[in-house]
Every structure is written in C-alpha cells, then in structure tokens.
Amino acid sequence: MTVWQEVVDQEEAVNQLQLAVKDVAKAKTNTASAAFTQTWLITGPPGSGRSTAARAFAAAIQCEQGGCGECKSCKQILNSSHQDVIVIAPTGLTIGVDEARELIGKAYLEPSIGNWQVFIIEDADRLTAPAANALLKILEEPPTRTFFLLCAPAAEDVLPTIRSRCRHLGLRLPRTSQVAKLLVDRNGIEPELANFVAKAALGHVGVAKALATNSAARLRREQTLQIPLLLDSLPSCFVQAQNLYDAILESVEAAQDDKDDSEQNELLNAFGAGTEGVKKSRVEFLARAAMKELKDDQKSQRTRAIRDQLDRSLQDLLSFYRDVLFVQLGVEVELINDELRAPIQRLAQRATPVATRKALDAIQESRAAISASANPLLVLESLLINLARAA
Ligand SMILES: [Zn+2]
Secondary structure, three states: OOHHHHOOOOHHHHHHHHHHHHHHHHHHHOOOOOOOOOEEEEEOOOOOOHHHHHHHHHHHHHOOOOOOOOOHHHHHHHOOOOOOEEEEOOOOOOEOHHHHHHHHHHHOOOOOOOOOEEEEEOOHHHEOHHHHHHHHHHHHOOOOOEEEEEEEOOHHHOOHHHHOOOEEEEOOOOOHHHHHHHHHHHHOOOHHHHHHHHHHOOOOHHHHHHHHHOHHHHHHHHHHHHHHHOOOOHHHHHHHHHHHHHHHHHHHHHHHHHHHHHHHHHHHHHOOOOOOOOOHHHHHHHOHHHHHHHHHHHHHHHHHHHHHHHHHHHHHHHHHHHHHHHHHHOOOOOOOOHHHHHHHHHHHHHOOHHHHHHHHHHHHHHHHHHHOOOOHHHHHHHHHHHHHHHO
C-alpha cells in the first residue's frame, strides 16, 4: 500500500501533491536548487478527505520512500502519533489566538525525529480573526524546516490574507462507487451494504464509514427519514423535533461520557490524586483552575458534536426532499433513498414542486442557523412546522 490509498477519488490532487513531494525530496540533497511550497490550503466539501490528504502529504514528505505507508514514520503519521506532525483540530467552535501563539512557538523549534515539522490545521475556517492575524507572519516566511497544511471547506472560508500566503489545492466530493470500493477493500464491508451507505452518505467518506460500521447511526438515519411522513399536525411536529433532538443528545453523551471522565481522572492524577499522604480535597483545590478549563473544553466539544450530528440529519432530510422533487418533476434519476420509493411517491403526489423547493430551502436555512449557533431544538421545531406546511 501507499499513503495515498486513503485519499479516495482525487487523482489530480494526488498528482500535484506527489510532484511537490519530489521537490521536497530534492531539497534534502540540494537545498540551493530546491523550490517548494511550505504553506498549503487544502479545500473541499465535508467528506472529501481534506485532513486525510493532509496526513498523506505529511507522511510522504517525512518518509524515506516518498510515502510507502509501511514504515514506522508513515504508520505513526497516519495514526496521529508522530512527534513532528502536529494536528490542530478545534475542540470548540473556534481556534483562538492562544492556540495560534502556542503553535507559532512550536513552529520555530527544529523537528525532533523527522526531516520536517508539519502542522496540519483542520478547520482553518474556524480560526478567529486575531488567531489568523497572529499566523500571518509565520505563513509568509515559514521556518526552513516547517510546513503548514491548512484545511477548510472552501478557499473563501479563510481570510484573504491567509489565502494569499498559501498554495491552494482543491478536492472534490468522491464518487459513491469509489467510496463503496474503499469500504469493501479497506474495511471489509459487504459490497451491498457498502453501496447502500456510500449512496446514503452522498459520497462523504467518514459518514459512509460510520454508517457501515455503526448500526445505531443507520437506525437514526432511518428514523430521520420517517419524519416527513409523520408531520400531520402541529403537536406531531413538536414531538418529532424533540425525539430527534433527544436521540442526538443520547448518542453524543454515550460517546463523550467515558472520555470526559477519563480525561478528568487523568488530570487529577497529574495533580497527585492517589498518591499516599495527599488528601483528595488538596488535589481538588490545586487542580481547580485546570479542571475548570478542561470542563469548559469538554462542554464545547459536546456542543459541537450535537451540531455536527444534527447537520448530518438535516442532510438526510435534504436527500429525502430532493428525491421527492425529482419524482415530482419526472426526472429519471436513481433516488438516493430508493428503499423509500413508495412513501416518496406518496409525498410527491400530495405536494407541488414549489412547496418541495420551499422545504429544501427551509432545511438549508436551518443548517445555516445551526452553524451560526442558534438553539438546535428551536431550529428543529420551526423547521418541522415549515415542512408540515410544505406538504
Ligand atoms: Zn514510509
């Protein structure tokens, strides 16, 4: 295998990165003639594999064989445990100026085991303006052995001043056939299930993997797609909104509770918990500032996880109404939710294409509201009322 195998259906982008890797390799032997870019902006819609591409590139730069995927360095980078490849992923809704300054401090150090130091900034669109401004200088003139790989949904999502300092690499949403192939080849998923989830995930590799390997995620998708059929009265809109919100909350809590507890215990241990002769109250007193910071962090992680999962459900609803619209317009395409063809046809007969378009707009507006930090339950309630009216 090579490090590029996980970068699904991105031939052109991979070609560009491989050429860049060759330039970097030349620099190891003859720095004078080497010309290569150290700051990159990797963009693509969610699911296109921005951070996967960034990791593959980082591994290929560090690897003696240009990204074999087999050596210790490649393996460490792909599973995020390499000392010289540092991934900055926002735990909360933004990346602030403190995190940016910490990164700058590290960036001026020499690589510890590899030839280069690579910083991967996931969701660079979440950099606050002060954080972005703090980074301008180092992106303009990066330290000799340092790379910055910024990832964002679209180039317009980062400040023009950041954008202009980076080489841009665009990724596309992979074709569902290629996503299904990856699931079969790399995750051993049955072809039929792989095809189904790749289509349901609309080409989003991570979502497809989650659907393929997590039956609870598949069940929630199924339940979400029933919602349009259950909105026959105002009270039912409220009930369905609450049910979906509760299901999302439950799944986020199940994923976070254990992790939060063990992080908190780890912190207390660092302050001497469990050491003989050290009182518990003393440990708690000493750790209180750090504990508050950790708990705030964990809280914003939850908020973000809830928003992400809700957005996923809204995308499922979008796919449903898109199918309804295609049936209404008589467009001969394969439905995304072909298993629901009968109810989709029923709904298509009951409403007009204009009403279905309104439903699609309402869902998109709700997604925008959620990403702008509106109250998720209120957004859901108002959406379902709008969807009921559209039917
Ligand atoms: Zn390697």
